[in-house]
Amino acid sequence: MCLIIATTFTVAWLPYQLNNIVLAYGNASHALVIHTAAKTLTFVNSCLNPIIYALMWRPFRASLIQVGPSLYTHCTEHSVSVRSVRIVAL
DSSP states (O other): OHHHHHHHHHHHHHHHHHHHHHHHHSOOTTHHHHHHHHHHHHHHHHHHHHHHHHHHOHHHHHHHHHHHHHHHHHHHHSOOOGGGOOOOOO
16 A cells, blocks of 8 residues: 555656756746646645545545544534525625
8 A cells, every 4th residue: 555655646746846847947938837737646646645545444444434424414514504694795
């Protein structure tokens, strides 16, 4: 599992770090497109970590299943309906 996490981290963050090096020492003509794509990969890494843990590590999966219903109940009890909120203009 550690190898998968480390590989995912490297694949996601390496383009971003390489782009930063190119921006610091090289040509910045294509920087925005590459920067946006590389930054998106870093966000994808953050999204993939919980999925990898849930698929690969049994204690994490068991804890998530145990805590999941209580989180759902807590969120639905304390949610605010948009219709019940009154907006007052100043």
